[in-house]
Amino acid sequence: MAFHSPSLPFRALVLIFSLIVSASTSQMLGDAPFTQDEGSYQDSIFCPRGIRNKPGGVIFLVHGTGSTGEESWGQTAYNERLAAVGKGYDICWVTIPNRSLGDAQLSAEYVAYGIGYLSQRSPGASNRINVIAHSQGAGLNVQWALTFWPSLRPSVINFISLAGDFKGTSLFNPLCGLSRLIGGCAASVLQQSPHSKLLAAQNSDQDLDSGASALVPTTSIYTIYDEIVEFEGVSGFTSSINGANMIEVQSPSVCGPTHVIGHLLILIDEAVFNLATDAVVNGRPTDINNFDRTTCDKQVEQLVDNVDFLPNGVTALLSSVLGEDRVTMIYNEVTRLRVPREPKLQPYVCERGYAKASDCQSSSGFQNNSS
Numbered sequence: 074m075a076f077h078s079p080s081l082p083f084r085a086l087v088l089i090f091s092l093i094v095s096a097s098t099s100q101m102l103g104d105a106p107f108t109q110d111e112g113s114y115q116d117s118i119f120c121p122r123g124i125r126n127k128p129g130g131v132i133f134l135v136h137g138t139g140s141t142g143e144e145s146w147g148q149t150a151y152n153e154r155l156a157a158v159g160k161g162y163d164i165c166w167v168t169i170p171n172r173s174l175g176d177a178q179l180s181a182e183y184v185a186y187g188i189g190y191l192s193q194r195s196p197g198a199s200n201r202i203n204v205i206a207h208s209q210g211a212g213l214n215v216q217w218a219l220t221f222w223p224s225l226r227p228s229v230i231n232f233i234s235l236a237g238d239f240k241g242t243s244l245f246n247p248l249c250g251l252s253r254l255i256g257g258c259a260a261s262v263l264q265q266s267p268h269s270k271l272l273a274a275q276n277s278d279q280d281l282d283s284g285a286s287a288l289v290p291t292t293s294i295y296t297i298y299d300e301i302v303e304f305e306g307v308s309g310f311t312s313s314i315n316g317a318n319m320i321e322v323q324s325p326s327v328c329g330p331t332h333v334i335g336h337l338l339i340l341i342d343e344a345v346f347n348l349a350t351d352a353v354v355n356g357r358p359t360d361i362n363n364f365d366r367t368t369c370d371k372q373v374e375q376l377v378d379n380v381d382f383l384p385n386g387v388t389a390l391l392s393s394v395l396g397e398d399r400v401t402m403i404y405n406e407v408t409r410l411r412v413p414r415e416p417k418l419q420p421y422v423c424e425r426g427y428a429k430a431s432d433c434q435s436s437s438g439f440q441n442n443s444s
Contacts, residue, residue, distance in 0.1 A: 105221040105421040107182055113170075114186035119143070120165040121152060124191075127161040130198025130230075131191045132353060134166035135184055135215055137208025137236075138173050138261055142166030145207060150346045159354040162203075165191055169214070174259040176416045177213045177271060184210070185218035185225060192228035201230045203353045207340060208302070209261060211237030211293075212312070217275055219288040221421060229289040231352045233359075236295055236339050238302045239285045240276075240311045241267035257411035269415055274427040291317035292358045294339070294348055298323070301336035318358040320348055326361055328369035343371040 107114070119142055124131065132155060136145035146152050146166050156164045167187045169180045184206075192202050206215045211234035219226055242265055249258035249266075264271040276285045295302070295312035302311045313319060322345060323330045334342045347368040352359045423433035 102421070102425055104224050105185075105419070105425075107186060108179070109182065111186075114183055115190065117167050117169065117183050118165055118187055118190065119168065120163060121147070122156065122164065124163045124165070124194050126197055127156070127163045128197040129160035129162040129353070130195035131163045131165055131202040132156075133187055133191050133202050133204045134164065135187075135204065135206035135210035136166065136169065136173065137206075137210045138259075138265070140172060142168040145340060149341055150343070151205060151340075151349075155346075155350060155353070158350055160197070162353070163195070169210075171410055173209055173214070174261055174410050177209065177217065177261045177264045178416070178419050178422075180209075180261065181214045181217035181221070184214045185222040188218060188225045188228055189222075192225075198230060201228050203231045203233070204229055205233045205235065205349055205353075206237065207235045208238060208336065209265060211235065212239040212241075212302075213261070213265065213271070213275070216285055216288075216314075217271075220275060220427075221425070223288075226289050230356055231358065232287070232289050232291045233349045233352050234291065234293040234312065234314070234317075235345065235349070236299055236302050236336050237293055237312050237314070238265055239293075239314050241265045241269060241272050242302050242311060243267055244301055257413040259410050260412050260416050263412070263415040266415075270418060270428065270432050271415070274418055274422050274432070277427050285314050287314050287316035290358050292320060292348070292352045293317045294320045294322065294345055294359075296322045296334050296336075296339055297330075298333050299336045299339075320359060320361070327364060328366070332369055343368040 120131075132151075134142065134146045134151055136142050143166075152164055152166075156162050165187075167183055169183050173180050188202065188204065192200050195202050204215055211232075215232060215234075216237075216239060219229070219232070249262055263269060266272075291314060293312050293314050299311075320327065322328055322334060322339075322342070323332055327348075328344050332344065334345070339345050344364075347365050348359050351363045355363070418428050418433045420433050420436065422428050423430050
């Protein structure tokens with residue numbers, strides 16, 4: 074089956090088990106430290122219509138590699154329509170510094186802070202929020218934040234991952250090999266390698282079956298035609314996360330194999346939006362029985378409506394992978410962020426038993442230190 078919907082008792086047992094296991098070390102030490110000033114984190118959060126204390130609370134949107142909050146979400150239904158669905162929601166997104174090309178551990182700090190900050194501004198949902206994230210934003214940044222800031226978990230109603238690379242992607246390996254000839258590769262791209270030390274740490278303590286485990290109610294939506302998060306297959310290999318509802322867009326129970334969308338199109342796909350909306354409105358992982366199959370028929374319409382979205386997204390993505398400029402705008406930024414090797418892990422990772430001491434820095438701080 075391409076759509077996996079574990080029974081409620083099974084999902085509950087998985088979540089309870091993973092929380093107990095991860096709590097043994099991580100929660101004894103509490104949350105990981107923040108390394109930036111509070112103003113930096115607050116400045117990264119943008120709510121296009123402000124926060125109006127909507128009954129449904131805040132929906133927090135997290136972008137992926139090479140993008141910004143505005144570029145990933147500003148022109149999509151997640152900004153323009155989701156606010157008015159159901160009880161009504163306040164929409165906010167984060168723009169991670171350096172287009173999320175820098176150390177993913179630092180990027181996760183911005184996500185962790187955003188979850189805590191926005192949940193306190195979500196009284197309509199009892200100080201809880203929904204989190205929707207794309208690509209690295211889901212597979213690394215949100216998952217890392219929930220792993221190393223365990224106090225945030227009760228603040229998340231649902232975590233909805235769109236093409237999240239929880240197991241990384243092999244695509245970046247040959248590209249980084251070429252990029253090293255001219256000075257290295259972006260830190261977060263190296264960290265998204267399937268064999269990176271960051272992913273090994275993230276997946277280690279919650280490992281039930283060779284991968285990360287859901288730490289909050291989680292829906293992972295993926296496409297078998299993903300050209301970036303490759304080798305998904307019918308099981309969603311790269312986007313898989315234990316205890317989550319795994320939804321393949323091309324499943325016969327969803328849109329079927331003729332529904333061709335890739336890594337960027339998943340952000341503007343009407344069917345995917347319908348799946349994500351179900352999780353938000355109903356306050357739990359998506360129930361496939363609520364899926365509106367007519368949304369599968371809107372591919373041509375959505376491409377016409379989002380004609381400006383794709384060129385921006387593609388060039389931003391190529392910039393992050395190849396180190397090429399986005400028509401000169403981010404060339405200096407990408408060049409500045411190139412590192413020869415994957416950055417070392419932060420001290421808190423080893424202190425909590427997620428990695429061996431030699432994999433971690435001896436002191437805190439993000440200075441592009443390499444292992």
